[in-house]
Amino acid sequence: MSDRIKNLNPNETADKPYVVYWMQASQRTEYNHALEYAIAQANELDKPLLVYFGLTADFPEANARHYTFMLEGLQDVKAELSARGIAFIVQLTSPEKGAVAWAEDAALLIVDRGYLRIEREWRDRVAHAVSCPFIQVETNVIIPVEVASDKEEYAARTIRSKIHKQLDAYTEPLPQTDVVHASLDLDLPYEKVDISDISSLIDELDCDQSVPAVEWIKGGTPQAKKRLSHFIENNLPDYDEKRNQPGLAITSDMSPYLHFGQISPLYMYEQLADVPASENKKAFIEEFVVRRELSMNFVYYNDQYDSYVCLPDWAKETLANHTDDERETVYNLEELETSDTADPYWNAAQSEMMKTGKMHGYMRMYWGKKIIEWSPSPEEAYSRALYLNNKYNLDGRDPNSFTGIAWCFGKHDHGWKERPVFGKVRYMNAKGLERKFKMSDYLLRVANSLPND
Incomplete structure (x- = not known):
């Protein structure tokens, strides 16, 4: 402690x-x-x-x-x-x-x-x-950020062993402490805020109401625990093999709850204690411990985490070398935001995010890559990706989100075969999706998940 x-x-x-x-x-x-x-x-x-x-x-x-x-x-x-x-x-x-x-x-x-x-x-x-x-x-986090590492890590492979070496020391159960002096009846001079009527309180807050609440998922620790239990029982047995398939709903849906601190990663880790060792368990721990705590490392040690400047030098250099490359298609921000492109898979991903506040993790990578391809410059692409992600995703404005966007532009990755527009930054295209997955299942799943307008 x-x-x-x-x-x-x-x-x-x-x-x-x-x-x-x-x-x-x-x-x-x-x-x-x-x-x-x-x-x-x-x-x-x-x-x-x-x-x-x-x-x-x-x-x-x-x-x-x-x-x-x-x-x-x-x-x-x-x-x-x-x-x-x-x-x-x-x-x-x-x-x-x-x-x-x-x-x-x-x-x-x-x-x-x-x-x-x-x-x-x-x-x-x-x-x-x-x-x-x-x-x-x-x-x-399970391991305090400065204990996990004293510097910004280059990639998951450079922080993974540091985290695993310390997991046992930081995964002890946390018992509840009894309260000696209750405070419920104290006479406190403050104006009470009624949080029972959320709609009225949001009106009073005068916040941006252009993006409405979603119905399919509710906030709170009890809801988070219920979803986690369902995931461990029903989806974890297929997690490693099927989690990247966009047409399947194999993901845990824990990211919104983790973003708002409504569930503890330590609690999540403990719920896996009785799950036999497997590639599925290993893959899930990699996501919510190693990858997530890499994102905390990133935003803590890199003050430019929400800027194009945060990218590694090799990525900025190769993208700069290809800034003037001819783009087959360039969309404006409004066309992207309204899912008005010629790519049905990208449109589905954007629609999924706009309507549900969530996007399948593999599709979020594809989504970000295509924004690079369709924007007049990599800097503009970065700004657009952050704007759309943070506006619509429930887990937007999160270390994981900032890290995920940066990854699309080369952060925590390495150089690949050089090509137009992307340079040596990893490239993804629709044919790659179709080779790996049955994309018609994703289109159908998104269509069925969206409420009628």
Whole structure:
């Protein structure tokens, strides 16, 4: 546990009435090291614990689809905290500003760890603004990012062994801590936010409502656990062989829940304990542990993670050498966004993302590659891919998403046979899809998954 804990300022504990856990990246009450640490500290200080969450419409590129899924999860958080005797305070304010305000009467302020630039900036501002100790507890990865590696890794192959060598040390179960002093009945001077009516709250937030919520998946830890259980029982036995087949729904659907911190990767790992060793189990661990924690490594050590600048030099050089190559077809952003291309597979992938908030992982790679081919420059292609991905995917604006987009342009990959437009960056085309998969099944699956307009 000690490797997960970091003092963000040198302040000493004050004799104030309560301890505050600022919940932000880890929106769950189970397998949450930050919450359990906060409860333990409150007990030791003989004080009640409050959990605070700041709700802002200013999170970059977030819209009603993202907020709905998040608020569904926060409803579960409120109920579960209440069952443990802990008050849950949701306020319509920029998260870091609310944290500073609550810290005025806090003996200790605790926060979970976020890796994106805005999350790190929030924590830095709070650390310099509060007079109480401010402690960060890392809980959204199995191995703390700086323990896993002290530098930006080149590829999955360079971080894989580092992670596997340390898994046993960081996969111990996390027991729940009993609350000594309940905080539900405290008289707290704050304006209560009703999170039971999500539609009205989104109206009050005044966030972007151009991208509607989806119906096929609901947010929250109970829903995440139910989906994980179903996946392990029904789909994991075929995972290694069939996960890349776009026409099949073999994926776990855990990425939205992981993005909002509604499920712990440690909990997921523990649910595999009784699953016999197999290539299927190995492949799933590779995805949600190795590849996911490589993405955390990327956004933590590379401050340009959301920019074309983040790409390796070889990729930028080869793409630059082919910027002026003639493109057979160039689409504008509106044509891409509305799935108005001559490629039925790409159109299906874009439609799947727009309507459902999710895209099959293999198709997301193809989708990104074709944007390179159809854009006037690689820089413009990068901007378009990020815009579309972050706007429509439930797991957009996530380290995994930023890493996935960068991969399409050569990040965490190596040079291939040189060709027009792509240079030495890996190329994908429709014929390759048709050789590997029965693409008519994908077109049918997407068509059947989309609601009637």
